[in-house]
Amino acid sequence: MNDDRPLILVVEDEPQIRRFVRAALEDEGRVVEAGSAAEALEAFTGPGPALAIIDLGLPDRDGVELIRELRTWTMLPLLVLSARSAEAEKVAALDAGADDYLTKPFGVQEMRARVRALLRRKKVGAGETVIEFGNIRIDRAHRTVTRDGAAIHLTPIEYRLLGVLLTNAGRVLTHRQLLKEVWGPGYAERGHYLRIYIGHLRQKLEADPARPRHLLTETGVGYRFHLQDSIS
Amino acid sequence: MSEAKPSRGIGDYFRAVLACVATTLLTLPLHGVVDAANIVMIFLLVVALVAVWLGSGPAILAAFGGVALFDFFFVEPRFSLAVADAQYLITFAVMLVVALVIGQLAARLREKALLASRREDEMRALYGMAKLLSGAVAAEQVAEIVRDFLGSRLEIEAVLYLPDRDDALVAIPARRGGDQHQNHVRAVYEQGQSMYLAAEESGYAPALALPLVSSVRTRGVLLIYSDHADRFCAAERRPLLDAVASLAAIAVERLHYGEVVQEVTLGMESERLRTALLSAVSHDLRTPLTVLVGLADALTLARPSLPPPALESAVAIRDQALRLSGLVHNLLDMARLHTGKIVLNREWQPLEEVVGSSLKAMAGALAGREVRVELAPDLPPLEFDAVLLERVFCNLLENAAKYAPQGEILITAQVAGEVVEVAVVDAGPGLPADGEESVFDLFERGRHSGAGGGLGLAICRAIVEVHGGRIRAERRAEGGTRMIFTLPLGTPPVLEEEAGE
Numbered sequence: 001m002n003d004d005r006p007l008i009l010v011v012e013d014e015p016q017i018r019r020f021v022r023a024a025l026e027d028e029g030r031v032v033e034a035g036s037a038a039e040a041l042e043a044f045t046g047p048g049p050a051l052a053i054i055d056l057g058l059p060d061r062d063g064v065e066l067i068r069e070l071r072t073w074t075m076l077p078l079l080v081l082s083a084r085s086a087e088a089e090k091v092a093a094l095d096a097g098a099d100d101y102l103t104k105p106f107g108v109q110e111m112r113a114r115v116r117a118l119l120r121r122k123k124v125g126a127g128e129t130v131i132e133f134g135n136i137r138i139d140r141a142h143r144t145v146t147r148d149g150a151a152i153h154l155t156p157i158e159y160r161l162l163g164v165l166l167t168n169a170g171r172v173l174t175h176r177q178l179l180k181e182v183w184g185p186g187y188a189e190r191g192h193y194l195r196i197y198i199g200h201l202r203q204k205l206e207a208d209p210a211r212p213r214h215l216l217t218e219t220g221v222g223y224r225f226h227l228q229d230s231i232s
Numbered sequence: 233m234s235e236a237k238p239s240r241g242i243g244d245y246f247r248a249v250l251a252c253v254a255t256t257l258l259t260l261p262l263h264g265v266v267d268a269a270n271i272v273m274i275f276l277l278v279v280a281l282v283a284v285w286l287g288s289g290p291a292i293l294a295a296f297g298g299v300a301l302f303d304f305f306f307v308e309p310r311f312s313l314a315v316a317d318a319q320y321l322i323t324f325a326v327m328l329v330v331a332l333v334i335g336q337l338a339a340r341l342r343e344k345a346l347l348a349s350r351r352e353d354e355m356r357a358l359y360g361m362a363k364l365l366s367g368a369v370a371a372e373q374v375a376e377i378v379r380d381f382l383g384s385r386l387e388i389e390a391v392l393y394l395p396d397r398d399d400a401l402v403a404i405p406a407r408r409g410g411d412q413h414q415n416h417v418r419a420v421y422e423q424g425q426s427m428y429l430a431a432e433e434s435g436y437a438p439a440l441a442l443p444l445v446s447s448v449r450t451r452g453v454l455l456i457y458s459d460h461a462d463r464f465c466a467a468e469r470r471p472l473l474d475a476v477a478s479l480a481a482i483a484v485e486r487l488h489y490g491e492v493v494q495e496v497t498l499g500m501e502s503e504r505l506r507t508a509l510l511s512a513v514s515h516d517l518r519t520p521l522t523v524l525v526g527l528a529d530a531l532t533l534a535r536p537s538l539p540p541p542a543l544e545s546a547v548a549i550r551d552q553a554l555r556l557s558g559l560v561h562n563l564l565d566m567a568r569l570h571t572g573k574i575v576l577n578r579e580w581q582p583l584e585e586v587v588g589s590s591l592k593a594m595a596g597a598l599a600g601r602e603v604r605v606e607l608a609p610d611l612p613p614l615e616f617d618a619v620l621l622e623r624v625f626c627n628l629l630e631n632a633a634k635y636a637p638q639g640e641i642l643i644t645a646q647v648a649g650e651v652v653e654v655a656v657v658d659a660g661p662g663l664p665a666d667g668e669e670s671v672f673d674l675f676e677r678g679r680h681s682g683a684g685g686g687l688g689l690a691i692c693r694a695i696v697e698v699h700g701g702r703i704r705a706e707r708r709a710e711g712g713t714r715m716i717f718t719l720p721l722g723t724p725p726v727l728e729e730e731a732g733e
Contacts (some may be wrong), residue, residue, distance in 0.1 A: 014519050020526035024533070057515065083518055087577075087619055104518050105525035105557050107550075108533055155730050192580035192725055196613060199582045210584050210591075210605040217589040220577070220619035 005029045006050030006119055011040040011066070012081065013059050021053065024108040028115050037061035041069075048076065051118055054098070055081040056089055064092045071097035077118035081106075087220035091174050094222065099171045101221070117170045131166055133214050133227045136205050138166065145205075152204050157182060161197055162205075165215070165225035174222040198223060241289065248282050248290035252297040256305055263306055271306055272327050275299075279331040283338030291335030299328050357385060358475055365483040369490075374483045375404040378454065378476060386469070388458040389437075392444075393417050394484060395452060412436045417453045424450045428465070429457075440464050442473060444481035451484040503571070510567055517560045524553040562687045565623060569694040576620070576698060580613045580724050583645055583652070589618075590625035597633045601641055608646035613724045620695045627688035628656040628715050636660025636712060651701065651718040659712040663705055671705050692717070 006029035012018050013035050022031040032049060034040040037058050043049060052070070056063035067078055080093045080101040090101045099121075100114055129141040135148045143159065145152045154162065164181045165173070178194055179187045187193060198217075202209040216224045255278045259271050275298040283291035300313070303324065308316045315321060361381045368374045375392040382390045391413075393401040401421055403411060413429065413436065420427050420441040429439040439457035443450045454477045456464050464473060528550035532543060568574050584607055591603060625643075632641045639659025645652055663671060672693040696703045696717045703717040 014523065016523040017519070017526060020523065020530045023530050024526070083514065105522040105554065108526060108529040157730050192613065193727060195579070195581040195585060196727060199584060202584075208605075210588050210607060212588055216592070217585050219586065219589045219593075219622045 007032060007047065008115065009034060009040065009043050009049035009052040011035075011037070011052060011058065011063075012055040013057070014055075017055070017081075020108070021111070024111060025115060028112060028119065035059075037063075037066045040066060044074070048074065051077045051079065051115060053079045053081060053115070054093075056086075056093060057083075064089070064096050067093055067096040067098050077121065079114055079118060090221050091176070094172055094174045095176060100224075101172060121170045131227070134205075134207065136214075138162070140166075147205070154201075154204065158197060158201055158204070161194075162201060165223065169225045169227050172218050172222055172224045178223065244286040244290045245293055248286055248294040249297055251278055251282055252294055252301055255298070256301045260305060268306055268323075272302065272323065275302055276327065276331055276334060280334045280338050283335040284342050287342060288336055288339030291339050292332060295328055295331030295335055298331060299324050302327070354385075354472055357381065358472070358479065361476070362479050365479055366486075368483055368487070371404055371484065371487060374480060374487065377483075378480050381476060382456060386458075386463050386472075387460075388456050388463050390454060390456045392480065392484075393421065393453040393455060395421070401453065413439060413441070413455055413457075417441050417455055420453050421450055431461075438465075440473070442477040444477055444484055446481045446485040448485070451481050451488065454480055506571055510564060514560070514564050518557075521553055521557045521560065525550055525557065528553060559687075562627075562691060565691050566687060566694070569691065569698070574620075574698065576617045578615045578617050578699075580615050581618060582613050583607060583611055583654070583719075586616075586618050586621050587625060587643055587645075590622050590629060593622065594626050594629045594633070597630050598641070601633060602639075603629075603641045603643065606642065606644045611645055611647065611652065612721065614652060614719050615722050615724070616699055616719060617695075621699075624692045624695050624717065625656070627692050631688060631715070632656055632658035632660070632713075639712070647721065648718070651720055653716060653718050655714050655716045657708070657712065657714045659708075662707045662711055662713050672703060 008025055008029045009032045010018055010021050010025075011034045012021065015035070018033045018035075022033065025031050029050065032043050034043055037060050040052070040054070054063055054066060058066065063080070067080070070076075070078065077100075078098040080090065080098045081104060082090050082093065082101050083104055090103075093101065099118055102111055102114060129139065131138045131140070136152075137146045137149075138144070139146075140163070145154055145159075145162075161178070161182045164178060173181075175191050175194055176188050179190060182197075183190070183193060198215060199209070202212050202215050206212045206215060214226050216226055218224055252275075255275060259274055262271065279291055279294045279298055282294040303313055303315065303320070304311065307320050315324075361377060364377045365374060368377060371392070371394050375390075378392060379390045382388050391407060392404045394404060396402050401414070401417055416427060416429050420443050424443045424445055426440065426442045429436075429441065431438045437457045437459050438461040439455055442454045442456070444452040444454055456473065458464060463469070528546050531538060531546035532550060537543065538546060587605055587607065591598070591605075629641065636658035637660070641659075642657040643655070644657070645654045647653075672689050692715075693703050696719075700720045701718040703715070706714040706716060708714055
């Protein structure tokens with residue numbers, strides 16, 4: 001047993017789900033289980049977990065509220081478990097500070113991939129000046145974007161949007177978060193701006209804009225930027 | 233009371249005469265003791281009292297009687313109507329005029345007092361009726377209270393006509409032996425004007441139809457009738473009758489709003505129940521399905537690896553559980569769409585985005601399949617609910633993958649007049665002849681006897697239709713099926729030009 005492995009907190013009231021999540025994450029770190037929000041908060045008394053997986057339907061408290069409370073004092077990555085056709089719930093959890101979500105039912109490999117991505121995100125700083133994905137190279141120091149070496153022109157808003165997405169690569173950003181970040185607080189309700197500019201970025205950066213590999217849509221929720229090729 | 237006047241009248245006149253005679257008898261001993269002028273005063277007082285107690289007619293009689301008796305008993309020559317001193321003629325004239333004037337004034341005062349007390353009585357009775365009406369919980373009760381009031385106070389019959397759901401007027405209580413008033417009542421209801429129906433016109437007892445006018449509209453008609461038309465035709469009756477009609481109108485309106493509130497509450501309650509049931513069902517099914525998928529998936533990844541037959545079973549369990557989960561979602565989607573109360577989260581967005589997210593979501597089902605996307609380059613943004621439209625694409629793609637096991641799948645979209653036409657085309661065996669429409673019907677299965685395909689297409693149709701579009705299926709001449717749906721173009725919002733370009 002290597003005690004240096006990261007601590008992963010699983011907050012879920014259904015024991016059978018905790019069981020397979022624990023089994024699936026054995027390779028990624030040590031798993032601590034919590035059946036309620038109260039137990040989850042207790043888990044922070046010792047050495048703090050490196051990541052928490054939180055089911056939004058907790059018996060004692062609203063999962064979104066728990067996330068909001070955790071975010072007042074910790075920046076640990078939070079992965080949310082939620083139902084399909086509960087987009088509003090997911091958006092609320094992400095707006096409250098969650099980093100990513102998984103829709104039930106989910107496969108073990110998908111969950112492992114998300115957990116790994118979030119743990120890695122923690123390690124990699126956002127300070128890199130040159131970022132490469134696919135055939136695109138972005139030099140943030142010189143504010144240049146090239147595709148196979150050829151310069152691509154981005155408008156200031158496109159560049160700002162890309163910057164926010166890159167800084168948060170691997171996380172899901174809600175429409176509201178992106179609008180506020182790129183356009184300002186007054187634009188929180190103008191979802192069509194965001195969608196059209198995302199479309200522009202895809203036209204310029206994706207090999208096949210209808211089947212993006214990096215600038216991914218989380219339907220009804222927001223967007224996620226994938227540095228690695230997502231079709232793997 | 234006016235109708236009691238004739239019967240009491242003769243008695244009153246007799247009493248007036250009696251008062252004059254009694255006055256004479258009582259004042260006779262005073263003859264010679266007091267001055268005749270004071271005797272006159274006593275007679276005038278009696279006339280005034282008669283006027284107050286008995287009214288104007290007896291007062292006139294008392295005035296004349298008083299003058300005659302004074303002349304007979306107190307003026308020389310006594311016990312004769314002859315007058316010795318001509319001066320007394322002036323006394324008589326003045327006495328008569330004063331007696332008449334006092335009598336008339338006093339009588340008018342009395343009538344006013346009587347009228348006031350009658351009004352007060354009416355007001356009290358109306359107030360009592362209003363109180364009863366405020367407690368009424370059914371139209372029948374309103375009708376009964378109004379009938380009791382008019383029956384006991386005016387001895388007239390009344391029927392309330394109230395509109396039913398189809399706006400047809402229904403008599404409460406129901407009238408036996410046909411209703412001759414129906415047409416007139418209808419006219420009153422529609423015009424909101426009262427109408428007098430003479431006996432010969434209605435072929436029935438004379439009647440008065442009063443509209444029940446509330447603040448918003450005419451709520452019904454109050455029909456009153458009696459063989460004695462004077463009981464409700466007199467002008468002085470109208471204020472009372474109008475008051476009764478307006479009180480009834482208020483009561484009927486209150487009942488109407490009560491019903492509306494109850495219907496809304498019931499609707500909300502059943503809606504709340506339905507939503508609670510849906511979310512309970514979806515939660516209760518989701519949890520075991522998540523466990524099943526997760527445990528089976530964990531088994532397939534277990535180390536050391538399971539022996540091949542067990543591994544195959546684990547994979548099959550996982551796949552079937554995922555399929556079951558998909559079916560449950562489809563059922564819940566259908567239930568939500570069928571309640572008709574789904575809230576669309578419509579936003580202007582490029583179609584390309586939802587095509588991309590659908591292809592990603594269906595990557596498993598489409599594994600190894602060639603999918604070509606041909607969206608017209610000039611396609612404008614459309615206003616739709618991305619989550620729901622993704623369901624449409626996923627269901628159409630799943631269908632294509634399932635029923636056309638080989639060949640390319642093609643997604644196209646282009647502007648066609650006022651709409652955008654989107655098609656998902658496969659190269660499968662195609663629809664059965666005449667199956668083009670029925671394929672979207674609920675629980676209609678697709679071309680093969682595979683399960684559940686029909687539910688997916690029924691969901692597609694429901695979603696496309698709530699977006700104001702149409703969906704249809706076509707057989708391709710070269711084989712395969714073309715599923716086509718439309719979305720209205722609309723006018724996309726204008727984007728502000730980006731500054732600093």
